[in-house]
Amino acid sequence: MAERIVTSIAGKSPVAVAVNTAAKAGEWIKSKLGSYENLEEKTSSQDLVTEVDQGAEKLITNLINTYFPNHAILGEESVEPGPEGAKRALEKMRNEEYLWIIDPIDGTTNFVHGFPFFCVSIGLVHEGELAAGVIYDPLRDEMFVSEKGKGAYLKGRQIRVSRELRLSESLMASGFPPQDRSDRHLQKFTEIVPKVRNIRTSGSAALHLAYLAAGRISGFWEPSLNVWDVAAGVLLVQEAGGRVTDLQGNPYTLETTDIAATNGHIHDELLKCFKNYYD
Template sequence: MNGSSIPYIVGSKSFTAVAVNTASKAGEWVKSRLGAIQNVNLKTSTSDLVTEVDKGTETLIRNLIKTHFPTHAILGEEGVGAGSTASAKALQEMIQEEYLWIIDPIDGTTNFVHGFPFFCVSIALAHRGEVIVGVVYDPMLDEMFVAEKGKGAYVKGHTTHVSGEKELSHALVATGFPVDHTVNLPRNMAEISQLVAKVRNIRSGGSAALHLAYVAAGRLSGFWEHGLSAWDIAAGSLLVQESGGVVTDTEGKPFTLAVRNVIATNGHIHKAMISELTEANAAG
């Protein structure tokens, strides 16, 4: 499906405009609740948190989307049970919907809880399983990253482009620490050990969606993480692709919404990063 054939307008309402407006309102609400959280609950581990703000924000997003597109399906993190099995099942049940909104009300909840200003609202729209609109909004910096399939990506009106580094030794990359401490975390630590001497440096901000947005904007050369769900990466994956980058699974297989172990880069260092990750896992 090419960009020109994608129906971005339905009933005179722009998908992208609704996504941007919804993300903005949700982000304003999230920012207003910073430091005023009343309930913090654990999901799968001590680093997998949910608050009343996550749930309230998702309700706000759902209501705004349904106001404009009442027949569209919505897949949101807080509407799905905890754990990888539940998230995979929820996606499988909804992936063939004609229009499916995929939302993460707060990507980076742990940061939000601690007042660490690196979290965002992530909203994507998929048409029959293919992401056609992606929006990632950072309310703390008031940065709205927007992408449309086949039409490019931008932030604050400026077109985004991935970085130009062609060597790992010049690359600033990022990762995220998995909430699964039995399999994915040891794997991740081995990969960090393998890569840290090969790249310029490694960061871990705590929000997969923002890391992807930073790859799209050229602020990071690459990003990888294990054990993610569709709502973590749907919007960000389109941002990277529309900015000239590459997104696959960590073995180099094509990206789909079902991918849980993701790598996104400027394209130049993609094969080299996968090679290092492969070597780390072989050694482990």
């Protein structure tokens, strides 16, 4: 829908602002790797936050407010922990004309342990639809950028999803979010393993989606995610020619928490694996 493409707001490019902001936040986060001081648990011992997460969110928020002071901002570290808190926060801001959705460090557990797979994720929603998405991996200096209707890019070059036609040829990714270590998810995981070439579980939904957009993996699924985990990545995948739904095949919305994302070719075959998931 061309009328929803947001190229410029008050003479400023939101994509340029997001790129600049992600780069600055990422460099600061990188400088703190291995030197955080305060580690706290939110909902569980697997759901972590440090002062670096909080500082990065403040930095991002301040920079966006400098350019767009009237825009709403939904950041992970400003929301009550747990799925209900996330749901209420999104409902409160859902009807804002412009809504920035921020995950200052997607992959905090990786950051804490020094495992090099985490990123800054910044998405922009305009009138309820994803308009821009930026994911920055500071350790590899990789900036993934998408704008609705204009494609997806990495370091200025357009990227596309992979070409695998069958699950058996596919390198997949998934994860185990803190709020869902359920037997159902584990069972489904073990059922899918023999059907695919292999599976990666690297601990950052946003970066997995960016890798899917870049053709590095063929598909990704994960239950019980929050909007800040996936908003920017969903647009990247869509603009790179991929497909994103829930596990039943319904189109992605900001309220979708159970994600299935693929290169499009293998999507229906993947969804068949979840046919009885909610029974």
